[in-house]
Amino acid sequence: MTDTLVVIQAAAAELSKSDLSAAGFGSQAASAAGGVFDILLLGPMASSLSSTAAGLGARTVFTMSSGELEAYTAEAYASAVEAFLEGRSWRLVAAATSSSTKEYFPRLAALLDVPMASDVLKIESSDSQRVVFTRAVFVGNLLATVELEAPRALVTCRASEFEPPAAAAEPSTIQEVEAPSGLAHPGKSFVGIEAASSDRPDLKEADIIVSVGRGTRGPGEGIPLCEKLADTLGAALGATRAVVDAGWMANEFQIGQTGKIVAPEVYIAIGLSGSIQHLAGMRNSKTIVAINTDPEAPIFDVADFGLVADLFDAVPELTAVLEKRGG
Amino acid sequence: MKLLVTLKRTPQRDARIRISEAGDSLDLDNVQFEVNPFDELAVEEALRIREAGAEVEVVVVTVGGEECQQQLISALAMGADRAVRVEPSGQSLDSLRVAGALVAVARREEPDLVLAGKLAVDDECGQVPAMMAGLLGWPQANQASSVELSEDASSLRVVCEVDAGLETVTLALPAVVMADLRLNEPRYASLPGIMKAKKKPVEVLALDELGDAGSTRSRVTGFRALEEKSPGVRIDTAEELVRALEERKLV
Numbered sequence: 257m258t259d260t261l262v263v264i265q266a267a268a269a270e271l272s273k274s275d276l277s278a279a280g281f282g283s284q285a286a287s288a289a290g291g292v293f294d295i296l297l298l299g300p301m302a303s304s305l306s307s308t309a310a311g312l313g314a315r316t317v318f319t320m321s322s323g324e325l326e327a328y329t330a331e332a333y334a335s336a337v338e339a340f341l342e343g344r345s346w347r348l349v350a351a352a353t354s355s356s357t358k359e360y361f362p363r364l365a366a367l368l369d370v371p372m373a374s375d376v377l378k379i380e381s382s383d384s385q386r387v388v389f390t391r392a393v394f395v396g397n398l399l400a401t402v403e404l405e406a407p408r409a410l411v412t413c414r415a416s417e418f419e420p421p422a423a424a425a426e427p428s429t430i431q432e433v434e435a436p437s438g439l440a441h442p443g444k445s446f447v448g449i450e451a452a453s454s455d456r457p458d459l460k461e462a463d464i465i466v467s468v469g470r471g472t473r474g475p476g477e478g479i480p481l482c483e484k485l486a487d488t489l490g491a492a493l494g495a496t497r498a499v500v501d502a503g504w505m506a507n508e509f510q511i512g513q514t515g516k517i518v519a520p521e522v523y524i525a526i527g528l529s530g531s532i533q534h535l536a537g538m539r540n541s542k543t544i545v546a547i548n549t550d551p552e553a554p555i556f557d558v559a560d561f562g563l564v565a566d567l568f569d570a571v572p573e574l575t576a577v578l579e580k581r582g583g
Numbered sequence: 584m585k586l587l588v589t590l591k592r593t594p595q596r597d598a599r600i601r602i603s604e605a606g607d608s609l610d611l612d613n614v615q616f617e618v619n620p621f622d623e624l625a626v627e628e629a630l631r632i633r634e635a636g637a638e639v640e641v642v643v644v645t646v647g648g649e650e651c652q653q654q655l656i657s658a659l660a661m662g663a664d665r666a667v668r669v670e671p672s673g674q675s676l677d678s679l680r681v682a683g684a685l686v687a688v689a690r691r692e693e694p695d696l697v698l699a700g701k702l703a704v705d706d707e708c709g710q711v712p713a714m715m716a717g718l719l720g721w722p723q724a725n726q727a728s729s730v731e732l733s734e735d736a737s738s739l740r741v742v743c744e745v746d747a748g749l750e751t752v753t754l755a756l757p758a759v760v761m762a763d764l765r766l767n768e769p770r771y772a773s774l775p776g777i778m779k780a781k782k783k784p785v786e787v788l789a790l791d792e793l794g795d796a797g798s799t800r801s802r803v804t805g806f807r808a809l810e811e812k813s814p815g816v817r818i819d820t821a822e823e824l825v826r827a828l829e830e831r832k833l834v
């Protein structure tokens with residue numbers, strides 16, 4: 257068996273950048289092993305996303321949805337993929353790393369009794385018995401080569417490291433699969449989700465991120481200056497843990513080892529020191545700009561452009577220059 | 584009520600880990616170790632559940648060699664009641680085998696709740712606790728930033744930090760919960776706590792006593808340094824910065 261199955265959570269009206277990257281991973285994994293890839297769309301939007309997904313180069317796009325998959329729970333999603341795989345086989349079952357797959361992929365690995373590699377950056381090789389990946393360890397400070405020796409394995413991939421697949425010559429076959437009942441765990445219920453509403457782009461989709469550190473001194477002080485800069489650039493806002501812990505911004509904005517991992521075209525780090533845990537979430541950004549009063553701040557070690565300046569002067573100036581240019 | 588907390592010994596949170604000269608292993612000679620930060624949060628949460636009034640026993644468990652004893656003692660010094668160490672006898676285990684061993688301990692201990700860290704900061708897999716939940720067939724909650732036990736101690740309300748925001752779920756016990764950074768602020772061990780810890784029981788179990796299936800299918804075969812980044816340039820004014828970004832067609 258040399259084929260790869262890419263699982264995509266179908267919860268939104270459109271496929272995300274991460275979903276496209278997961279398909280890109282699938283296509284790379286398939287060609288490394290000499291096979292093809294298929295897609296499983298799982299969740300309430302599965303049918304409506306299937307025609308877009310059919311343009312990504314997969315052999316087949318499977319769709320599965322049911323009442324029990326309406327709101328995501330790890331238990332139901334793991335059981336759904338387990339049930340889907342019953343009697344079918346793929347070399348690799350893959351998904352993009354997300355808070356959902358961090359939760360349900362290891363559960364699924366246990367249900368299937370197959371090994372798993374988390375958040376891989378690169379496929380080194382793959383054949384029917386062994387698959388080798390590169391992934392980051394020790395707070396992103398080192399790369400490790402990981403070998404899974406098994407005829408079947410699970411993997412999550414870091415979306416920022418995989419390009420979407422090339423446009424397909426032929427659309428995939430679309431096949432609806434009936435979801436079995438009894439997927440939901442009787443002991444788990446979803447109560448609700450609270451999200452900060454924002455008109456700015458999503459962190460994982462954005463080309464430019466303006467990231468805010470403790471040096472901004474909060475919402476009454478430097479953060480509005482950064483927001484204005486972000487809006488001038490059409491950028492997403494990100495934050496360090498210190499900013500989220502202080503209650504200045506919501507948790508979904510945190511970038512780093514325990515937040516989101518991003519790699520936009522441009523990352524503008526403002527008043528943040530560049531702790532190893534923060535770097536772990538952004539060091540692969542294509543161009544890094546740092547604004548900090550401390551010339552020794554570690555963020556300058558990874559910055560392509562470093563501005564040693566007080567953010568309370570530099571950020572409004574930067575916004576003004578950009579506005580003038582745009583107007 | 585019994586709480587089982589899983590705990591791993593990991594290098595200190597800000598340690599810079601270097602690769603050995605040969606390039607295939609890590610040079611850990613001068614590295615200090617501690618309780619994985621996320622597991623410290625899990626221990627703290629267990630202690631808080633106990634302090635909230637319920638009749639609770641807190642048991643910490645690790646899978647690892649003799650060198651992990653110190654981290655078990657740290658958890659006992661924080662206030663855990665007793666510890667279990669599963670001795671792997673030099674074998675290198677993958678996540679599924681570690682989860683299997685921990686599940687075997689859970690089956691012996693029959694806890695109402697397993698509290699774990701969401702991630703070990705060395706291998707950064709984030710796999711073991713969810714694998715345990717899968718093997719046990721228990722419900723799970725990952726990236727927990729708040730945990731609230733129901734009055735009759737039969738369920739938990741957990742707030743999880745997910746990509747989209749804050750998700751609230753309820754779990755019927757027994758269940759597995761994985762701690763995230765904002766769950767609490769772990770206490771320091773007090774001097775009396777440290778004295779008492781030395782007298783608390785640490786049970787050592789051999790892996791094969793626990794019915795380990797015995798095949799490691801995932802292993803790390805080498806390490807590499809990150810690619811060197813060419814040094815950046817210092818810019819003096821906002822205007823210069825915009826010009827530089829424009830030259831690269833970035834804005």
Ligand SMILES: Cc1cc2nc3c(=O)[nH]c(=O)nc-3n(C[C@H](O)[C@H](O)[C@H](O)COP(=O)(O)OP(=O)(O)OC[C@H]3O[C@@H](n4cnc5c(N)ncnc54)[C@H](O)[C@@H]3O)c2cc1C
Pocket residue numbers: 468469470471472495496497498499510511512513514515526527528529530531532533534537547548549550553565566567568596620621764
């Ligand atoms: C297990 C663990 C996981 C963690 N995970 C994460 C994570 O995912 N993400 C994360 O970000 N952190 C994480 N952290 C926390 C991390 O270690 C740092 O504490 C945090 O990143 C610091 O945030 P900061 O850079 O905003 O604040 P600080 O380190 O306090 O830096 C503030 C910076 O602002 C500069 N400054 C001050 N005033 C000005 C001014 N007027 N103009 C310009 N510059 C100014 C200062 O020179 C300083 O460099 C984690 C920690 C642990 C232990």
Ligand SMILES: Nc1ncnc2c1ncn2[C@@H]1O[C@H](COP(=O)(O)O)[C@@H](O)[C@H]1O
Pocket residue numbers: 589590591619621622644645646647678681685698699700701702703704706707708709710711712
């Ligand atoms: N060897 C181990 N012994 C005990 N608990 C562990 C061990 N490895 C991992 N864990 C638990 O699983 C969590 C996630 O670890 P990992 O899957 O290795 O990232 C850790 O925070 C621990 O709570």
